[in-house]
Amino acid sequence: MFRDNAARNATTDGSSDFSQSAFAKFREAHSAAVQPxxxxxxxxxxxxxxxxxxxxxxxxxxxxxxxxxxxxxxxxxxxxxxxxxxxxxxxxxxxxxxxxxxxxxxxxxxxxxxxxxxxxxxxxxxxxxxxxxxxxxxxxxxxxxxxxxxx
Amino acid sequence: MLSELKNAHIGYLWSRFRDRYPKVQEQPSLEPSFETFGTPPMAQQPSFRFEQFIGVPATRYWFETADDTGLCQVQNDRIIHNWRKREGDYPRYEYVRAELEKDLNTFEEFLVAEDLGSLRFNQIEVSYINTIDLPGTDNPHGAVEQVISTWTRLDGVGRDLEDIAFRARFLMSKDGVPNARLHVSLAPALETTTLNRVVRLDMTYRGKPESNDRSSAMKMLDEGRAAIVVAFADMTTPEMHNHWGRTDVQR
Known part of the structure; x- marks a missing residue:
């Protein structure tokens, strides 16, 4: 349940939008580096x-x-x-x-x-x-x- | 793939499952795993997340028993039954197999009732996740030679093996033709409830059944389980067999 709540907060808390977008950029860069x-x-x-x-x-x-x-x-x-x-x-x-x-x-x-x-x-x-x-x-x-x- | 099975149908499925599985969770879908043969082994390429590119993300549903040990997972191209260790002992393969059969019966009835297609099995998988406790060892993560029969000690004076991980793939053949693959991996882990250091030995058998009907699927499931039992006995040490009181290895 704790994990569910944390996930819900992450999508409604404005400050986490930045970290989500930063994470998406990181993931994209990481994928580009390792993907053929x-x-x-x-x-x-x-x-x-x-x-x-x-x-x-x-x-x-x-x-x-x-x-x-x-x-x-x-x-x-x-x-x-x-x-x-x-x-x-x-x-x-x-x-x-x-x-x-x-x-x-x-x-x-x-x-x-x-x-x-x-x-x-x-x-x-x-x-x-x-x-x-x-x-x-x-x-x-x-x-x-x-x-x-x-x- | 059951392309007509939408998230909206899942409530109808749960109403059929609910007596056995009172709890439900949503999880990201699993990516496809298909075994193919005849090409040279290559360094593992990074897997791709297919679902992130195709609009609405596919969901995997977890239907769980009240005691948490039983889990049926459903997504539009996969149905899985898991037994998870909680308080009691492993109820044996025959029990887990029978539970899977019940899941399949319910799921097939649901597909017919909702006119969503039929099950055609193109890939079968059996997995055993073994967490191995090594009591009396200072560092179980470095004591792999106590678990794996072919391993020898790698540490020496002033050099202690801290931990180790490996993965191996075996081609499984029938009448001389590869039809499945056995994946074995070993890695250090922490036991989730006690946080004790354990060795995790995973064995997964996966392949395409001879035909896509249910009896072929269940036959291959039995073959996979038998292959894992033999491989487990071959790869682990007699000392561990004694420790576990193992008497059920059938060849």
């Missing part, structure tokens, strides 16, 4: 897409599903290396999110429909190799193209 660059910009893009409403494409496409967006971030969290370029982030007409890279003669697209659901497609124009697999818990198919793009 891709994380902030991809998150900003995903957030923008989450504001799209049903019909955003003019053809009744559903709004982007939160759990699809969250899982896309989880995938990136697991595969992005320090030197990996940021992906393009685009909404799909099925309520999912698509992460795309087109560089170093590699095309890689990850279409996330929901956690563990979707499709991974990549092609290597240098060798002609192409792969399409269902998105699941095993992300090993991403290892090679991500490595190639991160060199």
């Amino acid at each position: 660059k891709w994380q902030a910009s991809v998150l900003a893009k995903v957030t923008e897409l989450l504001n799209l409403r049903q019909g955003w494409d003019g053809y009744n496409a559903p709004a982007l599903k939160h759990d699809a967006a969250m899982f896309a971030m989880v995938i990136l969290q697991n595969v992005m290396k320090q030197s990996t370029p940021e992906p393009s982030v685009v909404p799909s007409s099925t309520g999912g999110v698509q992460l795309e890279w087109h560089l170093n003669r590699i095309d890689l697209e990850i279409h996330v429909l929901a956690p563990y659901q979707g499709e991974i497609w990549w092609t290597d124009h240098a060798t002609g190799a192409e792969s399409t697999v269902s998105l699941g818990k095993d992300l090993s198919v991403l290892d090679e193209p991500i490595k190639r793009m991160s060199l």
Whole structure:
């Protein structure tokens, strides 16, 4: 109960507005210092897409599903290396999110429909190799193209 | 995720829970935790707070029993049952599992009644938080070798280990294919009621069930519990087993 009261006072006491805003600034600065660059910009893009409403494409496409967006971030969290370029982030007409890279003669697209659901497609124009697999818990198919793009 | 479950519905849920859980609290929501495999382990990247970017913050509700030991946590993508130590002894896994089943029954009935969707399980987690008391030790925080079987003393003449923390991750496989992960962490802590120095050993098993139905979810929960029991016995010393009077390790 003590904690509840303290929290309530902090929001009604004018003097604490300053400390709250100072804390928010500190948190922002701290996050910027420790967060990889891709994380902030991809998150900003995903957030923008989450504001799209049903019909955003003019053809009744559903709004982007939160759990699809969250899982896309989880995938990136697991595969992005320090030197990996940021992906393009685009909404799909099925309520999912698509992460795309087109560089170093590699095309890689990850279409996330929901956690563990979707499709991974990549092609290597240098060798002609192409792969399409269902998105699941095993992300090993991403290892090679991500490595190639991160060199 | 139950995207139609709004904060306004929670009162209806509590009315179904209230006999078992007379107390309710609001907490910030937990961020998603999904295990994936097949990528090289990397230095842990800072996690992101997703919910702060998406308008109205999601809330996690705590429904608590009168004696505080039972806790059911609900948010729109997660349901958790916890047993917390207060006065009595740990009632064993079977009891806690049965309590979770009751929570799920009530929650599923509520979802049907309010037309809010259905439960599809995409991630299962079992956690044991062990606070280990080391009576007769000057500094329990530096006496990890008494707890962890593979540890040796690190201190020496004029060099006393003050405290230590570690974390380890284990891939758990089924038929040769990774399907879950066991996270183990050890850290110095203070026991909340006595303020005695203790060692905290946390073990969490998490993974994706074979299918998203409830029986697969409960099966994976049992597998997770079994994996933790074995890991706990493997990692802790025979001296601690004797101290606890441990006789229930099943392999």
